[in-house]
Amino acid sequence: MSTAKRLQLPCDRKERLRYIRQQFPEAGGPDLSEAWPGGRVEALRRLESADGQAYERSRNFLDGAVTRLSPYLRHGCLTLREAFDHVHRTSGGRAQKLLFEFAWRDYWRQVWYQHGDAILSDMEVAKVARGTRPVPQDVLEGETGLPCMDAFIHDLQGDGYVHNHARMWFAAWLLHWRKVDWRAAADWYVAELLDGDIASNHLSWQWVASTFSAKPYYFNKENLARYSGERFCRTCQATCPFDDSYEALQARLFDGSAPVSAKHYPIRAVSSTASTQVGEALVLFHDEMLSPAHALSRHPGPKCFVFDPVLHGGWSLKRLQFVADCLSEMEDVQVWQGSLDAVLRQYGTASVVTQRTPQTDLMALLQGCEVAWQAEPEFAPVELGERQLKRFSRYWEKVGPLLLGDSAYRKP
DSSP: OOOEEEEOOOSSHHHHHHHHHHHOTTOOSOOOOTTOOOSHHHHHHHHHHOOHHHHHHHTTSTTSOOOOOHHHHHTTSSOHHHHHHHHHHHTTTOOHHHHHHHHHHHHHHHHHHHHGGGGGSOSSOOSSOOOOBOOOHHHHTTOSSOHHHHHHHHHHHHTSOOOHHHHHHHHHIIIIISOBOHHHHHHHHHHHOTTOOHHHHHHHHHHHHTSSSSSOOOOOHHHHHHHHTTTTTTTOOSOOTTOSOHHHHHHHHOOSOOOOOOOOOOOOOOOOOOOOOOOSOEEEOOTTOOOTTSGGGGSSSOEEEEEOHHHHTTOOHHHHHHHHHHHHTOTTEEEEEEOHHHHHHHHTOOEEEEEOOOOHHHHHHTTTSEEEEEOOOOSSSOOOOTTTTTSHHHHHHHHHHHHHOTTTOOOO
């Protein structure tokens, strides 16, 4: 029979990190960095310091004024609409690039809601020959011989955060130069990221691979050197695989051979249709709603969070510690480790109220329960169909004017 035990998270952060390391000895990687405390307090501090205009000017540079809000948005410490409204209000209408990024997160999520587990397969036939290899050992160890790529791997495995432009460069190199299967790469990557989100992560890898975009993304040395300040190129002793024109790289990487047929993975038929019926039930906080300001924090009755191996078993240690930081601010939420089924038995209930999610693993765990799925905080009050979710530009044509008003709306 499956089991579960209740955890007692220490108030002191150093003790809390040590405690989580002891409770999850199988979790790999280093402790969560002091630069990445989890929780809503830190999320609000970062949001207050976000400079939308500076982001507009410098976001593509590795030392640019990026917000580093993504782990907090991923775990629900802040809502997307909260972040969007704050930046829109404080930037004087001059931060549209940052507002686009918030909208991209909602776009990926709406695609996940519409297609479910299908996003784990090729959404479209690849426009170029598709890699099929596993992630190579030299990549897993961060010893590729390329200072730029090794630095990006060390960022991933060390802090669990990688600058967005670096993610694009790394993904393009892994998929197009090393011919790795995007799914293998995406699965490995998401387990390490503090902001690891199936929709944003897997669909972004597909965007680079051209299985959910009109063409593959790739880059050259000039692009990397410019936006990295040549920090890697100055001391690099390797033969640079990126040192060529885009035309030459295109001919070398994409030789005209036929694309590989789309690879499909099983799709589970699970549903989390929103409901407003909330009776006497256990309030289940999952890893997308970790905020003491969440509406369900005011719901009467017991509240819990469960580190279930089905949901979190493949996560790095730093990701688990980040979640523990978030939970430490949620005083009324009891924290458990073990199977969700065993936790429900401890409470003597099969009745649950929680926030709606496209996470099929969680939905599958709750299939035998009476679940009141509460709608998640809304980003844009609009119905989106398959056409709007085919490409971000079509999504933004529908959503942008509603969020910004017709006079401020700009195409992406």
